[in-house]
């Protein structure tokens with residue numbers, strides 16, 4: 001596919017939905033499915049049986065499990081072929097993350113190793129640095145960690161206080177500072193540390209555990225992810241050879257943020273996996289537990305929850321794999337032999353930084369909803385450790401905090417869109433979103449709903465662009481964009497996948513698209529109301545009210561029946577039915 005056929009970042013808000021270039025979970029190749037199955041068997045045979053020990057912070061066991069994972073080749077998925085890796089597509093990388101997701105602590109340790117712990121070196125390391133460290137990381141001999149956060153700076157990492165001072169002869173840097181909440185700290189061998197050269201130029205360094213002056217603080221006692229290591233990394237006059245500077249002096253922000261873009265998408269995959277597992281617990285329990293002489297699953301209150309969980313998760317899964325497919329399509333247009341391939345590669349990922357932030361917020365909220373309802377379905381037993389849903393609930397919470405808090409990501413979505421509109425990269429200020437509805441297509445009502453939402457978004461975006469310094473307004477606009485992307489991704493997937501689906505799957509797809517459309521539209525309406533109330537008045541406000549009324553007119557007469565049928569499908573499948 002040529003570059004001009006690809007959507008630009010944020011362009012989904014402008015263009016009519018284009019199904020042809022869409023990737024959906026129904027499009028997984030047999031190779032992708034096979035890798036997913038291998039990962040799933042590893043999780044079921046190697047991790048779940050030892051979960052209790054892992055949760056008790058048996059770090060020796062954790063490292064042993066990581067090495068078994070490496071033996072299977074799972075550390076090589078994102079590693080380029082010329083570095084001895086498999087360099088598989090992003091869809092496969094997301095599938096692996098999704099399958100590992102239900103393990104909680106192991107999943108976060110794994111992504112600390114294969115994501116933030118290795119990718120800075122993969123993308124920005126010199127040949128010598130890769131030769132020295134990458135093999136050790138990919139075979140599991142060494143474990144990696146990523147040290148960005150500090151006690152006084154989390155969301156604002158560029159205000160780091162850790163310093164790096166070049167020696168008089170230029171042969172080394174002296175690092176001083178404290179890094180906070182570092183995943184894998186207890187057993188990592190290689191730390192990617194961000195520090196300011198001369199207290200000013202934000203830069204990254206590869207720091208070995210054995211370097212004198214590096215020490216690790218006490219383990220934090222956490223609410224969830226009990227099995228991961230989270231501790232301070234303390235640097236006291238650590239002498240780091242100059243050749244361990246990663247990238248260029250003053251360019252550390254590029255490393256930090258680019259790694260986070262892909263990190264956010266991987267986190268989305270991890271949480272989708274956890275949500276599916278929590279869902280399965282809930283569906284099974286609802287089927288087995290009886291009250292008033294009937295299974296819980298027979299009560300409308302419980303069935304509604306199962307249906308809403310299905311709709312929410314369908315939207316999350318659809319947008320996650322849509323973005324992974326968008327990244328793969330863009331990466332496929334790059335010239336692999338070009339000397340600046342990795343720069344172009346970073347550019348391809350950066351193009352969809354907004355979409356990655358959308359996925360992070362939507363999918364982590366989706367897990368929050370699913371884990372909460374799964375626990376509620378368990379009643380008091382959900383509060384008891386013996387039931388797996390208790391762990392899913394505790395482990396879920398931090399996903400809305402790390403890889404950029406959800407507030408920071410919601411702000412980022414609007415800020416990136418404004419920046420692109422200002423630069424003229426996409427015409428968000430000029431377009432008005434007018435579209436002739438096509439009544440003949442499948443999901444005509446939902447496509448019309450989507451078009452109305454885009455039109456209202458564009459109007460509010462333009463009107464409120466002058467109020468960009470006000471976070472409440474940026475957050476509301478960001479939430480509207482998230483809802484539109486979720487609706488569109490569900491709708492496009494439903495349309496595309498229905499074509500090749502069996503009769504029963506066809507009807508299930510129709511039901512889930514309706515349920516997802518209704519739920520996501522409720523979020524859109526609430527955010528649009530907020531945006532309008534905060535920043536619009538007079539005639540324009542009345543126009544917005546009129547547009548909202550049109551959106552509310554979405555025909556929902558068969559919604560209850562759709563939810564009941566989805567709940568039945570979830571019960572029969574023993575969990576998420578897709």
Ligand SMILES: Cc1cc2nc3c(=O)[nH]c(=O)nc-3n(C[C@H](O)[C@H](O)[C@H](O)COP(=O)(O)OP(=O)(O)OC[C@H]3O[C@@H](n4cnc5c(N)ncnc54)[C@H](O)[C@@H]3O)c2cc1C
Pocket residue numbers: 112146147148149152153154155156180181182183184222225230398401402403404405406407408471
């Ligand atoms: C279990 C765990 C593992 C972690 N692993 C790592 C790791 O491996 N490496 C690493 O470097 N870090 C790691 N972190 C740190 C994590 O990335 C930070 O906690 C996160 O970025 C938030 O920073 P903070 O905790 O300092 O919160 P703060 O930045 O102080 O934020 C507090 C609140 O204020 C809001 N806020 C802050 N700034 C703004 C703003 N400008 N506008 C609006 N709202 C704002 C936030 O959304 C949040 O609600 C980990 C954290 C945890 C809990």
